[in-house]
Amino acid sequence: MxxxxxxxxxxxxxxxxxxxxxxxxxxxxxxxxxxxxxxxxxxxxxxxxxxxxxxxxxxxxxxxxxxxxxxxxxxxxxxxxxxxxxxxxxxxxxxxxxxxxxIEPATLNSSIAGNKGLLLPQNEGMSQARQDAFNEVVSDREPLDENEPIPNNNYLSDSEYDRKMELLKEEQIEMSEDVFAVYIEEIQTNPQMYNGKKIKIKGFVYKENGLNSNQFIISRFLINHCVADARVVGMVSEYKDAALYTQDTWVELQGTIRTEEYNGVEIPVIQVEEVETISEPDDPYIFPILVKIV
Amino acid sequence: MSRWLYSSLVNTTGVLALIVVVYFVTYTPWLMNSVSFLLSDSFIQLNTIFLSILIEAVPFVLIGVLTAGFIQMYITEEHIRRWIPKNKYKAIIMSCLVGAVFPACECGIVPIVRRLVKKGVPLYAGVGILLTGPLINPMVILSTYMAFGNHVTMAGLRVGGGFTAALLITLSISTLFKSNQLKGPLADPVHKEAQAGTNRSFSYKARGMMQHSIDEFFDMGKYLIIGAFIAASFQTYIPVKSLYLFGDGLMYSTSVMMGLAYFLSLCSEADAFIGASFSNLFPSVSILAFLIYGPMIDLKNTIMLLSVFKIKFVTVLLLLITAIVFGSIIVTQSLFL
Known part of the structure; x- marks a missing residue:
């Protein structure tokens, strides 16, 4: 023994x-x-x-x-x-x-966002072939309305999903957490359809290289499985006092969507009318929308 | 030794262990607080990513080691000899198919394959399971389908291309290596009685299976932790864009995507979404390379394999997977697109 x-x-x-x-x-x-x-x-x-x-x-x-x-x-x-x-x-x-x-778990911040790849279309150094591939990918995407909701949801039923997608057609777009990613993808795929619409959106300030001093990207981390696969989703925002808002500040902003040309690609840009600094939300991350398959 | 004395001794030990755990839980934050001035913001970010990889992987590793324990205690060499086809080519195809229907992730599959090879499964058949297990399973197919805008093309190419590549790699391994390539002694004759096939009671075997799983967990766990730590450091300190500053063209973008797949060490159930996020930067075939290569081999997986197999074998396997996936992507591109 x-x-x-x-x-x-x-x-x-x-x-x-x-x-x-x-x-x-x-x-x-x-x-x-x-x-x-x-x-x-x-x-x-x-x-x-x-x-x-x-x-x-x-x-x-x-x-x-x-x-x-x-x-x-x-x-x-x-x-x-x-x-x-x-x-x-x-x-x-x-x-x-x-x-x-x-060690207290941290919320991912812009230092990681910068490592994760770029949100803006890249032009310099992009060959014709890659440019073509890019355009092809962009034009390949069908408008979201025709798409079925992705199976297996963050607890949205089919009908609720349809209702939320209908809301996107209204004049004022509300970017709530559950639909954040799909809305952004839809707006970026068909920017001209949303030109002139009002938008209200919450996120953190991320300044990607290549932005003007009056611009930042209002962003959220999208998590599929775990933090290691996080990626940034967000929209370019223009505001005269953008410089006052430092990286990682959480803000809620209201503005109008306008399309702008960036490196030869048409992208949606929020013309900011109102900014409010907020504290980091309890759920800083957003999760992909999925509809339950049962 | 009386039974009563023994069981009360065990109970006391259990209570003692729980007290140690409570102490550990209580004093660790205090201990780490006292060194918190040493921790930079980026390290805290790194730690979050590191832990999240582990939290995601540990359940799968536990299932993996329990399966390995089950194989150890309940499946005999006799069974395996009967199941694996005598013909080498049939065995290769069968192993890839078994892997394809077996839902495993890349960290859970290593202990299972080690146990199978130890039990006398030919090395190449083990490799077949190792490659297709994490690459082809319902979760992976579903997530790939979803990540690429509900188009079936990418998921189909991933399954088809991945399966073909796995067959080629397994075939090459079968001609290159004859022995089992495991580290350490094949089996310890002293403990033969503790294995499957002997007429022990069910509960004895179940206990053995669990104990076995515990040892396997500690064995594999350290390599998983090292791998997760390196992958998290990579994500924290190395910007992805530094990879595509230096060039262009299909060869280049494919190498970059394969490099990413290797170093990010993502779980095969989640990597499709990451792959899809690169579709505005790289052509689809390069992303396909990312999707096929990552589940077959990555950094965390390599470190785990190195703990089980000889260095020479792991190196050859790594090179083979890289060459065959890369080659078939380039060939596919020039033939069909």
Missing amino acids: KFQLTQFLKLILLGAFSSFFFKLHLTGEIAKFINPKYILMSQLAGFLFILLFIIQLGRVWEINAQHHCSAGCNGDHDHSHSRFKKVFGYSVIILPLLTGYG
Whole structure:
């Protein structure tokens, strides 16, 4: 009968992992990391860790000491490793627990947006072929009205989706969180259809290279699965005092959509009439719209 | 040793472990606060991305290691010998098909493949499953279909092209490597009795399967964590646009997209949306390369494979996948488009 320190360490780590997953759900922090639609999987992980914790409990005291390998052991695990490798291995495993408990999750900001690719059509350095490909992609897209809503929604039913898409035809466009991405895509695909319409939109200020000093992009991060696949969606906005609003400031603005030529591509631009600085919303991210397939 | 004494000892240990966990949970924020002046804003962003990759991947890894544990305890070499066709070419096709119907992600598949190869599945058949498992499954097909504006073309090309490429790669591996290429001893004869096929009770085996999964989790977990950390650093510090400043043309854009697929290490269920966001910058075939290459191999996956297989094999596999995906994309482009 012998106390197995390594097994005890594993036991503690399994417990800590389990409590980490439950903490994420109980505090709601999970929404800072993954699309809430997928939380079921991570809840499952929390419960699986509890199960493994219980199983692991039986291994801490090995009854048969010289046979220090229990059921299922194939002799290919830790034993052959050197002490250093072992210590290193466990330090690596502890790392996410340390930073997970110790560092508050951040909301992605413009420094990441800048790394994620560009929103504006690029011209300089773009060959004819690429330009053609771009135009082809743009012209390929059908107007959204004819598209079926994408299967599997952020909890919008088919009819509600249709109703929301109807709202886009009104004079005043309200960019609410649930339809943010589809609205923007639609407006960018057919800018001339929305020329002159009023718009009200919330987001953070992102200044992409190549914008004038009176312009910024009003943006949100769109998350499909987890924060690692976030991408920026947004619209160019023009405002005389744009310079006053620094990167990452959250604002709500009202204005009129006008089409402008940018690098030979027609894009929608918001002529801002009113800006109000707001605090970061509780749900800073937006999620793709999907209609349930059942 | 009396049974009562043993069980109360175990209970005490459990309580003790929980107390340690509570201490850990309580004091870590305090500990990290005291070093918070060392943390830059960009590191905090990096940490968020790092954790989100893990939170997304861990459930799949757990399912992967449990499956591996199940194979260890319930499936014998005898079963496998019966299931895998004797003919090499039939075996290759079958392994790719098995991978295609098996819903796995690229981090969950590595422990499963290792266990299968250890159980005597030929290396090339293991590779077949490794390649098509994460690439072709209902979630991936659905997300690709959605990401490309509900057009079936891209999803179809991804499945068709990916399957063909996987067959070619598996075929090459089967001619290049004869042995199983695993690291470490094949099996430990002392513990033979603890494997499948012996007449142990169901609950004994279930316990064995779980214990096995725990060890596998700690084994694989560290490589997953290292991979996720590097991928998060890449996302935080390296702007995507620095990649396409230097050139143009199909070869170039395809290499860039494949490089992205490798270093971003996205889950195959989510990468279609990222791929689609590049459609205003790169031609569709380059994006197709991104979609096929990423699930087959990426940074996080390579590190996990290196822990299981010999370096030489992983290097050859990496080069083969790269060459074949790249080659077939270029050929497709010049033949059909």
